[in-house]
Amino acid sequence: MRDNKNQKNRRSNKPRIGITIGDYNGIGPEVIVKVLQDKRITNICTPIVYGSGKILTKYKRILNLEEFTYHQYNNNSYIHDQKINVVNCWSEVQELEPGKVTQEAGQCAFLSIDKASEDLRSEVIDAVVTSPINKANIQSENFQYAGHTEYYNENFAKDRETLMTLCAGDLRVGVVTGHIPIKAVSDTITKELVTAKLNVMIDSLKKDFGITKPKVAVMGLNPHAGEEGLLGDEEINVIGPVVKEFKKRGNLVFGPFPADGFFGTLSFKNYDGILCMYHDQGLIPFKLHAFESGVNYTAGLDIVRTSPDHGTAYNIAGKGIADETSFREALMQAVDIVKVRNNVVENMIRPNAKQLLQDRKDHIKNQKMVVDSAVGEEEYDLSELEAGERKEAQVTKQQKMLENKAKGQGNPKFNKGGNRNPNNKKEHWKSRKDNFNKKPDNNNANKAEDNS
Numbered sequence: 001m002r003d004n005k006n007q008k009n010r011r012s013n014k015p016r017i018g019i020t021i022g023d024y025n026g027i028g029p030e031v032i033v034k035v036l037q038d039k040r041i042t043n044i045c046t047p048i049v050y051g052s053g054k055i056l057t058k059y060k061r062i063l064n065l066e067e068f069t070y071h072q073y074n075n076n077s078y079i080h081d082q083k084i085n086v087v088n089c090w091s092e093v094q095e096l097e098p099g100k101v102t103q104e105a106g107q108c109a110f111l112s113i114d115k116a117s118e119d120l121r122s123e124v125i126d127a128v129v130t131s132p133i134n135k136a137n138i139q140s141e142n143f144q145y146a147g148h149t150e151y152y153n154e155n156f157a158k159d160r161e162t163l164m165t166l167c168a169g170d171l172r173v174g175v176v177t178g179h180i181p182i183k184a185v186s187d188t189i190t191k192e193l194v195t196a197k198l199n200v201m202i203d204s205l206k207k208d209f210g211i212t213k214p215k216v217a218v219m220g221l222n223p224h225a226g227e228e229g230l231l232g233d234e235e236i237n238v239i240g241p242v243v244k245e246f247k248k249r250g251n252l253v254f255g256p257f258p259a260d261g262f263f264g265t266l267s268f269k270n271y272d273g274i275l276c277m278y279h280d281q282g283l284i285p286f287k288l289h290a291f292e293s294g295v296n297y298t299a300g301l302d303i304v305r306t307s308p309d310h311g312t313a314y315n316i317a318g319k320g321i322a323d324e325t326s327f328r329e330a331l332m333q334a335v336d337i338v339k340v341r342n343n344v345v346e347n348m349i350r351p352n353a354k355q356l357l358q359d360r361k362d363h364i365k366n367q368k369m370v371v372d373s374a375v376g377e378e379e380y381d382l383s384e385l386e387a388g389e390r391k392e393a394q395v396t397k398q399q400k401m402l403e404n405k406a407k408g409q410g411n412p413k414f415n416k417g418g419n420r421n422p423n424n425k426k427e428h429w430k431s432r433k434d435n436f437n438k439k440p441d442n443n444n445a446n447k448a449e450d451n452s
Contacts, residue, residue: 012081014045015126015338017331018119020112021051021089022131023138025097025105026312027322032131033059034324035331036084037068045335048073048085048125050112056086058096063320079124089115098318106137114142117155120303127304127334129327132312146179152298152305161196162300163204165273166283166309167333168290172209172273173282174201174299185278189221189234194242194275201273202251204299210340214272217262218243218255221277225258239277259285292325295333304337306330 010016022028033056036047049056053072060068070084079085089111094104113133119125130148145151153162165174176197177188198216205214219225220239222232229236239256246253257267259276263285268274276282286294287309294309308326316322 010081012046013344014081015335016046016048016079016081016124017334017338018116018125018128019047019049019331020116020128020130021049021055021109022112023105023109023134023312024051024055024094025100025102025317026132026134026314027310027317028131028312029055029059030063030317030320030322031308031324031327032056033063033065033068034322035328036070037063037065041331042082042084045331046079046081046085047331048079048087048119050087050089050116050119051108052088052090052094053086054093055096062318087115096318099314101134101137101314103137106134107140109133109138110140110143113148113151120156126338127306129330129334130305130307131327132308132310134312148305148307149178149298152301152303156301156303156305158302160300161193161200162298163197163200165201165204165297165299166286166290167295167297168286168293168329170272171268171286171290172201172205173268173276173286174273175276175279175282177278179279182278182280186221186232186234189238189277191238191242194218194239195245198242198246198253198275200300201275202253205273208297208299208304208337208340209272211272213252215252215270216254216273216275217257217268217271218253219259219262219274219276219281220256223258223260225256263289292323293329294326295330297333297337304334304341306334306337 019032021032029051032049035041036049041047049070053070056068056070060066070086071080073079073085073087090108094108097105113130116125116128120128133148135147143151145154149162149164163174164178165172167173174197176194177185180188198218201216202214205211205216218239221234224231226232226235235256243253243255254271255275259281262268262274268285268289274282290309296307296309298305308330310326313322
């Protein structure tokens with residue numbers, strides 16, 4: 001744990017997690033109350049909500065949660081480590097108008113972020129979970145950013161690169177280019193940028209997730225990863241050389257892969273991190289596979305910042321029907337990252353990555369993979385990973401299987417469809433069949449936006 005006066009005055013070693021209220025006319029206050037009303041939350045962390053106690057009280061009544069209580073915290077009082085703490089960030093009485101875009105709500109959202117940032121700098125809190133904001137009504141002289149990500153980059157990255165990363169269990173997807181027009185992506189993709197983002201991903205997988213030897217897949221930019229230059233040369237001139245350089249240094253980095261086949265065949269399950277080239281290349285497959293449990297994490301910051309993977313969802317605000325799953329996951333993810341950074345491996349919410357993966361290197365060396373194909377049988381020794389010389393066996397397997405299926409040849413089991421569903425024993429996986437057969441929920445618009 002960090003050693004300063006705020007740490008020494010603590011009465012508990014539990015992580016202190018700050019929570020910004022976001023746009024209070026959106027679903028932020030509702031999902032906050034729904035998650036924090038679970039009394040088990042204060043057993044694993046000390047929540048500190050930056051916003052307004054009056055607004056939380058109104059949602060307590062809307063949701064009929066009379067047992068929901070909190071401790072009012074200000075500069076003249078102490079943080080209660082066994083209760084939910086609330087910091088009032090503005091003195092004026094604000095009118096709650098669920099579903100309505102107002103300048104007042106935008107400015108209060110900034111005041112919440114600003115106060116939480118002050119406490120992050122002074123180490124009163126260990127991490128922050130940011131609730132959804134409206135990127136338009138929050139704009140002012142004090143906040144001129146495209147969103148949370150850009151704000152935290154400028155204030156907590158010290159001129160270093162950061163990486164927008166989406167997490168759901170073992171699935172972690174980062175994007176090289178974030179909120180920029182699609183027409184600008186190709187010119188933005190350079191060796192220097194891809195190298196910097198890949199470094200951030202690898203460092204974060206080690207420091208924040210406890211993976212001692214992370215295995216990372218890098219996506220191509222063009223259809224079919226450029227088809228050997230026929231459909232674009234970024235894979236040959238930019239992305240491919242970066243991957244080779246990382247392999248030479250002994251990193252487990254592979255690619256560039258065609259993104260459609262990579263995600264469509266569930267090859268992402270074989271990697272600790274996936275680096276995509278642009279926003280929708282990563283976020284569309286991520287949201288298909290982690291529809292309700294996604295977490296937005298900004299890797300590379302001095303501090304820990306997570307957020308739910310949805311927006312303000314004005315159309316359902318105040319109705320009591322918002323899904324709080326993603327917000328709960330964002331809170332849990334923040335707790336675990338703080339613990340990993342502080343080398344506290346006990347009482348992890350999820351299985352601790354350091355404990356599960358500390359023998360990964362030896363395991364990889366002893367592992368064998370046999371690839372069946374219509375042509376014959378090929379064997380790849382995974383010990384070659386350490387030298388960065390291994391062929392991408394799993395993707396090769398999937399490509400051959402797809403080719404054989406197209407020809408009507410190969411493994412009869414595969415031609416019948418096989419079992420391509422994820423491991424349903426893991427709570428964060430849902431079968432693809434269920435997702436695709438699921439009718440669109442027009443009311444649940446919080447899943448159609450992102451909170452980056």
